[in-house]
Amino acid sequence: MGVEIERVSMPELKYAMPAYYVLAASEASTNLARYVGMRYGKQDGDLTQGFDEYFTSIRSRYFGEEVKRRVLLGTYTRMAGFRDRYYAKALQVRMLIIDAYRKQFRTHDAVLTPTMPFVSPRFEDISEMSPIETYKADCLTVPPNLAGAPHLSCPCGYDENCMPIGMQFVTDHWREDLLLNMAEDWGKSFDVRRPEVPI
Amino acid sequence: MKIGLEVHVQLPTKSKMFCSCPTTDASAPNTHVCPTCLGMPGSRPVLNREALVCGIKLAKMLGCKVADTVWFSRKTYFYPDMSKSVQITQYDHPVGEGGAYVLHKEDGSAKEVRITRIHLEEDPGKTKRTGDMSSLIDYNRSGIPLAEIVTEPDLATPKEAREFLAQLIADIKHIIDLPESGERSIRCDCNISVGKERCEVKNVTGLKNAETALTYEMRRQLKVLKAGGKIERETRNFDETRGITYTARKKEFEADYGYIDEPDLGIFRIKALSDSIRIKESPAKMILRLSSQYGIDAKMARQLVSTSTDLASFFESVASEYGRENAVKWVAGPVSANWRAMEERGGKADGVLLTIGMFAEGKITDTEAGIEIKSAMTGMSAEQAQRSSEGLEKMISDYLDGNPAIVDDYRKNEKAANRVIGYVMKQTGGQYSSRDIVAATRKIIESKM
Numbered sequence: 001m002g003v004e005i006e007r008v009s010m011p012e013l014k015y016a017m018p019a020y021y022v023l024a025a026s027e028a029s030t031n032l033a034r035y036v037g038m039r040y041g042k043q044d045g046d047l048t049q050g051f052d053e054y055f056t057s058i059r060s061r062y063f064g065e066e067v068k069r070r071v072l073l074g075t076y077t078r079m080a081g082f083r084d085r086y087y088a089k090a091l092q093v094r095m096l097i098i099d100a101y102r103k104q105f106r107t108h109d110a111v112l113t114p115t116m117p118f119v120s121p122r123f124e125d126i127s128e129m130s131p132i133e134t135y136k137a138d139c140l141t142v143p144p145n146l147a148g149a150p151h152l153s154c155p156c157g158y159d160e161n162c163m164p165i166g167m168q169f170v171t172d173h174w175r176e177d178l179l180l181n182m183a184e185d186w187g188k189s190f191d192v193r194r195p196e197v198p199i
Numbered sequence: 200m201k202i203g204l205e206v207h208v209q210l211p212t213k214s215k216m217f218c219s220c221p222t223t224d225a226s227a228p229n230t231h232v233c234p235t236c237l238g239m240p241g242s243r244p245v246l247n248r249e250a251l252v253c254g255i256k257l258a259k260m261l262g263c264k265v266a267d268t269v270w271f272s273r274k275t276y277f278y279p280d281m282s283k284s285v286q287i288t289q290y291d292h293p294v295g296e297g298g299a300y301v302l303h304k305e306d307g308s309a310k311e312v313r314i315t316r317i318h319l320e321e322d323p324g325k326t327k328r329t330g331d332m333s334s335l336i337d338y339n340r341s342g343i344p345l346a347e348i349v350t351e352p353d354l355a356t357p358k359e360a361r362e363f364l365a366q367l368i369a370d371i372k373h374i375i376d377l378p379e380s381g382e383r384s385i386r387c388d389c390n391i392s393v394g395k396e397r398c399e400v401k402n403v404t405g406l407k408n409a410e411t412a413l414t415y416e417m418r419r420q421l422k423v424l425k426a427g428g429k430i431e432r433e434t435r436n437f438d439e440t441r442g443i444t445y446t447a448r449k450k451e452f453e454a455d456y457g458y459i460d461e462p463d464l465g466i467f468r469i470k471a472l473s474d475s476i477r478i479k480e481s482p483a484k485m486i487l488r489l490s491s492q493y494g495i496d497a498k499m500a501r502q503l504v505s506t507s508t509d510l511a512s513f514f515e516s517v518a519s520e521y522g523r524e525n526a527v528k529w530v531a532g533p534v535s536a537n538w539r540a541m542e543e544r545g546g547k548a549d550g551v552l553l554t555i556g557m558f559a560e561g562k563i564t565d566t567e568a569g570i571e572i573k574s575a576m577t578g579m580s581a582e583q584a585q586r587s588s589e590g591l592e593k594m595i596s597d598y599l600d601g602n603p604a605i606v607d608d609y610r611k612n613e614k615a616a617n618r619v620i621g622y623v624m625k626q627t628g629g630q631y632s633s634r635d636i637v638a639a640t641r642k643i644i645e646s647k648m
Contacts, residue, residue: 026459030273033284034238048332055277078457087459 001185006108012100016143019093021135022077022086023146029074032067035059069131098147105172110182113140115153115166144170152179155192202360202391202413203352206367207345209322209384210253211377216321216344217244217287228337236321236342238283243463246271250344251294251469252476253375254319257346258295259478260374261314266292267470271319271461276454280324280336288347290458293318294469300350302363303483307497312363313351320345352390352397357413360389361406368406370481373508389413393420396430400444403437412437416444485511493523499531510538513548520552521559529555533569536638537576550575588639591623591631595643598622606647616640 035041037058038051045057063071077086104111117139126134144151149170156167171178215222218235225231234242251269258265272290298314324341328334348367354360368385371377377384387409389400398420400412420430435444480488482504489511490500503511513534518526534551541548551572558568574584598619599605608615619640624633 027462030275030285030457030459031240033275033277034240034282036277036284038279039237039282040240051279052277075457078459080455080457083458091460 001182001189003182005112008104008108008111010100010104010111010143012096013143015093016097016146017136017139019090019097020138020142020146021073022090023094025070025074026078026087026090027074029071029078032063032071035063037062066131094146097143098149101144101147101149101170101172109171109175109178111144111170113168113170115140115168119159119161119163119165140168144168149173150176150179152183154183154186154190156186156190158193161198200355200391200393200417201352201397202354202357202389204348204350204354204360204364204390204409205388206348206350206364207386207388208257208348208371208375208377210250210319210344210346211375212247212249212253212344214247215342216247216250216319217342220342222343225339228335228339231339232341236282237338238281238285238341244287244461246464246467247344250319251467251472253344254294254317254346255469255473255476256374256478257348257371258298258317259476260370260481261295261298261300261317261348263295263298263314263317265295265469265473267473268292268466268468269294270466271464272458273461274320274456274458276456278323279334280326280338280341282324282338282341286321286323287461287464288320289318291460294346300367301483302359302366303487303497304359304362310353310359312353315349315351317346317348320347352392357410357417360413361410364406364409366483369505370483373482374478389416391416391420392430393417394424394430396432398430398433398435398444400435400437401447404439408437408439411442412444415442419444482508489514493518493526495523495527495531499527503531503535506535506538507542509542510535513552516552517555521555525555525559529558529568529572532638532642533572534576536632536634537573539634540632541576544578546576546578548576587631591627591635591639592643594623594626595619595636595640599643599647606644609644610648616644619644 035058036055037043037045038055041058042062043058045054045061047054049057059071076082077090101111116137118137121129129137141151141153149172151168151170153166153168155164157165159165169179169182209222212222214220215231215236218233220231220233220236223231235244255265269289269292271287274286274288274290275284276286277284293316295317296315298317300312300314302310302312304310322340322343322345324336324338326334326336350363354363364387371385372379385404387403389403389409389412390397391400391413392398398416400416403409403412416435423430434447436447437444485508486497486500486504489495489503490497493500493514500511503514510530514526514530517530529551534548554563554568554571554575557563558565563571569588570581570585573579573588574581577584579587602618605615605618616637620633620636623631623636623640627636
């Protein structure tokens with residue numbers, strides 16, 4: 001491919017996960033605020049209650065477990081008294097992550113990492129993972145997302161069970177062109193095959 | 200006593216703040232709405248540049264430091280008239296901060312009122328309670344751009360607050376070209392503390408109501424303190440028909456709005472835009488300038504400007520063409536009295552300028568000029584104008600001859616003229632405009648002095 005590869009260290013990226021989940025939950029909790037059973041969300045139950053009680057009853061009844069977890073987390077992280085410690089801090093971390101990428105892009109065209117920290121799990125493995133473990137699976141895709149940097153995943157190899165392994169290109173803001181060119185070049189030289197899953 | 204105000208102004212943009220729905224009065228509820236102002240899932244706001252321009256103009260008018268970079272925030276609260284349970288407003292980095300606005304009081308003194316901040320936000324929808332236990336919601340107002348002006352607690356009395364609002368509203372209307380009929384779209388939250396703790400009276404519309412609400416609240420707090428009680432920090436509502444305030448909610452349950460930055464909008468760098476915006480002279484500043492530049496008293500300057508800033512500009516044209524004396528004699532007199540009538544007819548003052556010119560050059564007499572001006576401005580024929588003004592002047596003159604003490608009293612206090620004005624109004628019952636009567640009365644009393 002004519003690409004020079006250099007190993008670099010970006011220690012800041014380890015803070016991306018907690019910052020991402022604080023910001024994502026904060027934003028999601030406000031996005032979901034409209035589902036109160038009036039204009040949005042299921043209309044049901046006793047309409048003679050006060051609107052606050054009615055909204056609470058609908059949200060308690062119809063939101064699923066994961067949604068409730070994120071709404072509660074996201075409401076907590078932006079509450080008066082906690083906002084500076086969580087939400088505002090996460091915004092600062094995001095700036096740190098952006099700067100870490102910028103530093104690399106001064107001397108490199110792209111940052112290349114695996115897409116996931118482990119080889120693709122099977123459905124039965126996923127069902128046994130805790131919420132924290134599932135969140136942690138995103139530790140390599142979350143940093144470029146937080147930085148707003150274009151990123152692209154493609155298969156790059158297979159493990160001993162023939163499960164696919166992905167790699168991720170990250171380029172600077174507005175450099176989607178580089179990203180697509182690299183992926184195209186890689187696609188020409190890499191032989192993609194369907195995983196041969198033993199039956 | 201300390202009074203601070205939060206003034207909400209609906210901005211005169213053609214479309215809403217974050218979508219292209221019209222801001223004009225709708226023929227029916229929920230017709231000026233779209234996915235964005237209804238807060239539908241997946242809809243995205245796009246900032247109306249004109250709203251930002253209005254905000255910058257007002258920030259400049261209030262002597263605020265205009266931010267180089269602004270952004271918007273989500274204020275989360277659950278209320279039926281907020282379609283998305285989130286209001287887009289400004290929390291960090293509002294359009295203007297740290298201003299100072301000089302109030303020129305009717306008694307001639309001036310007072311600086313500090314402006315904490317001015318920020319932009321969207322109006323929520325409107326809840327309409329129906330007789331039975333239900334409410335209807337109209338989202339036509341949802342997304343109308345608002346500027347919120349927050350003052351420091353620098354106002355000392357309800358009367359001063361009213362004067363402040365009157366001047367502020369007149370200035371705002373002129374600076375951002377708010378239509379006359381927009382008066383109702385200025386709302387106000389009044390904070391007042393007699394002792395240590397303050398109460399906030401929410402959603403008061405109009406100058407008179409603001410003064411009434413504050414006066415009621417002042418007396419209530421004084422009464423509580425006198426009886427040895429403690430003022431509790433709370434939000435109160437104002438009952439317009441009864442002129443009283445009542446508890447809405449105690450502050451210990453104050454909502455936590457959980458502000459976050461609005462991720463759908465991004466950051467706006469507005470320095471270049473702000474630098475390119477020049478604002479017009481505000482009416483309050485124009486009053487000061489006219490009075491010092493032409494050596495007229497503040498009252499006359501105020502009367503000219505409050506009738507119309509166009510009238511005040513006309514005064515300046517006449518003064519520069521034909522001298523200050525003629526401007527005072529004609530513009531502050533008969534021209535001012537007939538200005539509204541002329542505007543209502545859609546007339547222009549060009550002809551009046553020529554008439555004053557002919558008088559200044561000695562081509563026509565005082566009386567001829569007066570009749571000419573009256574007829575040109577009101578559209579009456581010269582005969583009608585002559586008869587009408589002769590009749591009015593004769594009545595005033597006769598009354599003064601019968602009550603010569605008024606002329607002497609007038610020297611000490613101009614209010615003495617009110618007796619004449621009252622008499623003429625009663626006698627003629629709407630035949631003449633009150634402005635005509637006032638102008639003619641002044642002129643005749645002064646001629647007899």
